Amino acid sequence: MSPLARIPFTRAEQDPTGSCVRDGERDLGNARFAADVRRLAQRLGRVGVAPGDTVAVMLPNCAEIVTTMFAAWYRGSALTPVNAALTDDEARYQLQDSAAAVLVGDERARALAASVGIAWLDAASIHADEADGTATEPDDGPVATAGDFALIIYTSGTTGRPKGVLLDHANLDAMSGSLVEHFSLTAADTSLLVLPLFHANGLIAGTLAPLRAGGDVVVAPRFSPDTFWDLVESHRPTYFSAVPTIYAVLDARTEREVDTSSLRFLVCGAAPMPAELIVRFEERFGVPVVEGYGLSESSVASNINPLDGPRKPGTVGIALPGQEVAVVSPSGEQLPPGTRGEVVIRGANVMRGYLGRPEETAKVVRDGWLHTGDVGTIDEDGYLSIVDRIKDLIIRGGENIYPKEIEECLYAHPAVLEAAVVGRPDPVLGEVPVAYVAPRPGRVVTAEELRAHCTAHLARYKVPEDFEVRTALPKNSVGKLVKGLLREPSRV
Template sequence: MHLAAVPEERARRNPHQPCVADERTELGNAGFAVRVRSAASVLRARGVRAGDVVAVLLPNRVEFVVTLFAAWRLGAAVTPVNPELTDGEAAFQISDAGAKVVVGQSDSPLVTVRVEELATAAPDEGPVADDEHAIALLIYTSGTTGKPKGVILDHANVRAMTEMIVSGLELGPADHSLLILPLFHVNGIVVSVLSPLLAGGRSTIAGRFRAGTFFDLVERVRPTYFSAVPAIYALLAGLPETVRPDTSSLRLVVCGAAPMPAELIQRVEERFGVVVVEGYGLSEGSCASTLNPLAGPRKPGTVGRPLPGQEVRLMDARGQLVADGPGEVVVRGPNVMRGYLNRPDATAETIVDGWLHTGDVGRFDEDGYLVLVDRIKDMIIRGGENLYPKEIENVLHTHPAVLEAAVVGAPDPVLGELPVATVTLYPSARASEAELLQHCRERLTRVKVPVRVDVVPALPRNPVGKIDKPALRRELAS
């Protein structure tokens, strides 16, 4: 079954079963299918056809999922836009993706279809698109060159990934996901929405995550699982000891986006009585490539075994597959992206002979579980968000006083890493830390803004004259 047909098929099989909900709306299968068809009519009236792109500039809410399936019904792709991006950042993505329309809340000047309009049209009567090779998602990820790149995932990619998640997490009609990760990430879309809906279950979409009230929501909604990042689990583990919630509905909880310390996994499992299933993957691989097996043994400190249907191997610097690590983690399978939108050179660097190069260094233990050792790239992972220093450095360089800038990750017990900038100024130029931070706030999403900007006379350099980022990291770590 093509993913675009999921709403109609669910409505046919069990029209009254709960499907998707948020803080405002609850839709059963029949109601969801009608909402999807109405939204498809609105998009069709705005000229959206097969092969077009629909940008969705929305926070987590039911209408995001409605728009996703409405676009797919027409054979169009969806590019989810982080609603916290600045107008300039969002406009770049919308333009780069070639979006025909932008669905969002009316307070954004970029919006061409207001979210309130989606339920106003008569349901679409056209056929449901069924091309497995049509683009389903354009997921934008920051690049080392400073500009985000559009990851092209077709329906075959997304369907293969969804089926792997359903199998790996043993999802079925009784499962109920609680979505707390942002829907502009492939994890939120695939693990918490598409997988339970395909398995016959349902999804409840939470608003902004707040540790202090999260378990109140769990007790009220009664989900069977949720997916989160290590930073969220650290915040939950840090709640007062008097917080002892009823988590009996949770069959499992999922952790991804960044390695979770084994000590934190143990603390969360023992305190809240849940099973933490950790996995690993990239947007370029549609979401996940390894998973700790639900039935066990689960091995904290590893990110599990390769998901069935994928090959996960290690490669040396000469491009040769090696049995003994460490080596670069490479992935091959039906979930691997078609490439980066309009970036053939970047695609050729990332996918070589069918192998997706992750930029991560790892090794396999004696039982075939993947252990991540390091990252080749300079990526900073802040609370599960991938940040690329070059993008932040480029913004700092636009300040007239900044001569050089280097951004590295500083260790943080809750968020994992925080971006710290070190800059030098032009001779006779003046700029305070507060001024440089404000410069960043005006041009970057909040999560990308450095927590500190150190102004120094000179940056450390290695023997060949390049800025010595390892030296900066060592200084921060100490």
């Protein structure tokens, strides 16, 4: 049996009245949460969900997503969370590709379920007040095993159709245990869920790891810089995980003094965070920011800067317990410290594969190593620095240019909030870099200023051919900049 599937029930036995999941005004204690998980699992069974099936959930961030995850595991089924911001066609694609047997959600979900011929369960009834005292049917408890699929997480799909990443209970057991060990998580910890729960980060790092450690989870509504610090001050979390854009916005938009005394640490992931922003945020708010790195294919995290040890802003830290991270040449040979190459990952956290795509799985998982497609270097102390994506490399007249280096330069300009550099075809040079910038609130910056700034800090061939200043840059639903849209201006 999977120990993860038993978490709600182990907690209820050990501390029935302890807090488990908080969501707005709701505080679901351990006993209540476990009872609601069991009740939902039995409802899933009544609509035909069996071990090995897939349960889909489509809701904005709320406690019901967490309950549905554990209820699916109770049945020995996998969960696929569907981003509620998807169009109907995009949602139907995920439901059909994952072969979902049921969709848990609202009235919109009811219509989508009907359109693809699957069952629907009303999410509004999962934690209904009257359910608290309702007896559950006798059963034998959770049936999921270590080898059963636990999550099917769909990639962001910035190019082509999204792929379903298959993570089993053994993957999640290794990953959550690694995070508990690295951050020394205990029952005293509270995670504030900032990132969306249709993503592996929110479900595993933000939810599973603290619940496994005996701590609790606060589900935050959609991120707003105007109300975010109010949530921190009222719920007193010990950590949260966010993307660089959120940290940049909080730094730019926070005008009052805030109480951060409950926070032990903050995590940044999903995209590289400028070292200058990390240092500035730490100094201003008095909380260590540890940058990490990982993929859905590696169950979310593989490297994170340590809390008890040197933190190196600009790196994504050391390999997490139980994982090996290396940098290899195109022929697969491991490279010495300081040498650029492709980042590869090995460990029990590496995915089982892409759902229904054996050829694509074989391309990225070779000899037990997950090939990430990221370019990086590892220093003498084992700290990984991500240089860029292999596919984002710009070759200008034979010179290799990594956009991240130019972006770091742009972020050092005091008026820049967001920056993205992409390649543009050129009839003479083959490709040239082009920069897109969004200014900080209340600041104005011109293309001429940005060109002068880059010229003063970069080799001439790295200076972008053009600079475009916009009010905001395109992002996906996780808050990560989407460069693909910048490469196709007609779509922006």
